Amino acid sequence: MRGWIQDCLRSIIGLGITGLGLPLQIVHLFKIRTFFWTQRRLRQQYAIGAEAPILSYGKELEELIQRAASQAKQEVRFALTSGSTARPKRIFYSRRRLRSVKLAYQDVFVRSCWGLGIGRKSLYIFSSFGKDDSLTSLLLEESNFPPYLSTLQAPYRIECHPAIQDLASHYGVTAVRLWILAIANPGVLYSTNPSTLSKFLDELAANWQRSSQLIRDFCNQLGSFDPAIGKIAQRLNSRGSSERLMRIATSGRALPLEACAPAVEAYVCWTGGYVKPFLDRLASHLPSQRYRLIPMYSMSTESVQTISHFGEDSVAFLPLASRVFYEFLEEGEEGSENLCTPEQLQVGKAYTMVLSDPYGLRRYQTGDLFLCRGFVAGLPDLCFLRRQGLEYSFTGEKLTAEHVSIVFQKLREQYEWLESADFLTCVPSQPEDEPIPHYKMVLIGDSNDWAEISGSEVARRCDVLLGRVNLEYKNKRASRRLGPVQFVGIPLSDFVDRIGGSQHQDSWQTQFKFLPLYRRTWEEVNRWG
Numbered sequence: 001m002r003g004w005i006q007d008c009l010r011s012i013i014g015l016g017i018t019g020l021g022l023p024l025q026i027v028h029l030f031k032i033r034t035f036f037w038t039q040r041r042l043r044q045q046y047a048i049g050a051e052a053p054i055l056s057y058g059k060e061l062e063e064l065i066q067r068a069a070s071q072a073k074q075e076v077r078f079a080l081t082s083g084s085t086a087r088p089k090r091i092f093y094s095r096r097r098l099r100s101v102k103l104a105y106q107d108v109f110v111r112s113c114w115g116l117g118i119g120r121k122s123l124y125i126f127s128s129f130g131k132d133d134s135l136t137s138l139l140l141e142e143s144n145f146p147p148y149l150s151t152l153q154a155p156y157r158i159e160c161h162p163a164i165q166d167l168a169s170h171y172g173v174t175a176v177r178l179w180i181l182a183i184a185n186p187g188v189l190y191s192t193n194p195s196t197l198s199k200f201l202d203e204l205a206a207n208w209q210r211s212s213q214l215i216r217d218f219c220n221q222l223g224s225f226d227p228a229i230g231k232i233a234q235r236l237n238s239r240g241s242s243e244r245l246m247r248i249a250t251s252g253r254a255l256p257l258e259a260c261a262p263a264v265e266a267y268v269c270w271t272g273g274y275v276k277p278f279l280d281r282l283a284s285h286l287p288s289q290r291y292r293l294i295p296m297y298s299m300s301t302e303s304v305q306t307i308s309h310f311g312e313d314s315v316a317f318l319p320l321a322s323r324v325f326y327e328f329l330e331e332g333e334e335g336s337e338n339l340c341t342p343e344q345l346q347v348g349k350a351y352t353m354v355l356s357d358p359y360g361l362r363r364y365q366t367g368d369l370f371l372c373r374g375f376v377a378g379l380p381d382l383c384f385l386r387r388q389g390l391e392y393s394f395t396g397e398k399l400t401a402e403h404v405s406i407v408f409q410k411l412r413e414q415y416e417w418l419e420s421a422d423f424l425t426c427v428p429s430q431p432e433d434e435p436i437p438h439y440k441m442v443l444i445g446d447s448n449d450w451a452e453i454s455g456s457e458v459a460r461r462c463d464v465l466l467g468r469v470n471l472e473y474k475n476k477r478a479s480r481r482l483g484p485v486q487f488v489g490i491p492l493s494d495f496v497d498r499i500g501g502s503q504h505q506d507s508w509q510t511q512f513k514f515l516p517l518y519r520r521t522w523e524e525v526n527r528w529g
């Protein structure tokens with residue numbers, strides 16, 4: 001009975017979300033209509049003259065950010081960018097700014113539910129169970145246990161409770177997430193990085209007994225749990241949750257998500273850049289005939305970059321972030337004299353985004369490359385392509401992330417066993433005891449099926465393919481200025497520790513980016529341990 005009552009409350013909340021859809025869509029269309037007027041006003045407000053230089057992150061921009069933070073009249077927090085960069089950037093967030101970013105997400109979620117016809121509007125976010133200095137952690141931070149109605153619509157919010165944190169320490173994060181999903185049965189899943197959701201579903205399939213142990217114990221030994229856990233389960237309860245829990249507890253094999261959380265009909269995640277391997281794996285777990293993929297708008301720690309616009313059968317991404325002044329440089333161009341305004345972009349061409357805002361960014365060169373796919377009401381539809389300048393060179397070979405991605409795709413087609421890995425990447429290496437440098441092909445995951453002969457064989461094949469897509473690499477190998485590719489298999493936790501540092505062990509879902517190529521050598525990054 002309680003599950004039925006709470007589902008009725010969820011439906012009422014869903015009706016409220018649907019009711020907000022139309023007015024928010026009207027506001028969204030108004031922003032589009034007034035975009036160019038707003039941009040002219042922001043240019044004057046931020047005093048962006050023709051002579052203003054384009055800045056990358058460095059001392060000058062840091063001083064501008066610190067000055068803006070010192071002038072804020074509210075409490076200031078600093079978010080750090082991904083640990084995959086050599087030096088994390090510190091970006092300040094006042095309470096007003098954090099609220100603005102939250103409202104931007106809520107606006108897109110409500111309009112997506114309204115525009116795409118999402119039925120059950122309860123949402124589960126795959127957030128980090130550990131606290132860190134990421135923007136995601138700041139946005140999801142809870143000072144108190146969330147209100148009753150909030151946990152009905154957003155069950156992930158109960159994860160701040162100490163009893164839930166204890167469960168995660170004992171059973172693992174995957175087991176706790178499965179327990180929450182089975183009880184609350186949300187309609188939409190959200191994961192900023194598709195790798196987080198992919199890893200969760202992979203873990204269920206590969207380690208079902210461990211992943212479902214919490215549910216077995218909860219069904220068979222409820223009295224041994226902290227009483228708070230029983231109360232939380234009651235607060236999350238939905239129709240059929242007891243049957244779902246018992247089915248999971250008694251199943252000797254991995255069950256699909258459809259059996260564990262049958263109301264899920266859509267998932268939201270980032271689709272730009274180098275995430276295709278994770279999206280492909282998600283598609284195998286969440287077939288498109290049953291689940292709808294909703295692409296996430298573009299956002300970095302420095303700024304919201306685009307906002308989703310929902311058409312009849314497609315999603316466009318428009319430069320509509322609040323209080324952001326936009327300029328663009330065509331790929332390969334440099335200098336303020338070559339900057340374009342949004343209406344000057346050309347369909348089919350790629351541009352880097354240059355941003356100015358009231359939080360210290362002044363003609364900040366984001367390094368993010370976008371493809372102009374078309375125009376919506378005069379605004380460019382911007383599809384994120386990749387980070388610009390993601391390349392490495394020991395001796396002039398200029399190996400790029402695009403080269404590596406092409407080669408990895410060919411290797412996956414040739415060696416099916418590579419699909420068992422969590423991720424595939426390339427890291428430059430120059431050991432002190434070896435005369436010439438080389439690149440390491442790094443296979444990330446916990447599989448026991450990586451035979452050494454297979455690793456050696458695939459490394460040799462990788463070496464040949466890199467020479468085919470990059471002639472300079474082939475020449476440097478022929479002249480022995482570069483050594484052959486070496487194969488390394490490493491568990492995900494050890495890889496995150498080595499590349500991102502031990503501080504990201506519990507928060508890699510929000511802080512860490514999986515890239516096809518890293519710009520620091522294997523010897524420069526943190527050691528395991």
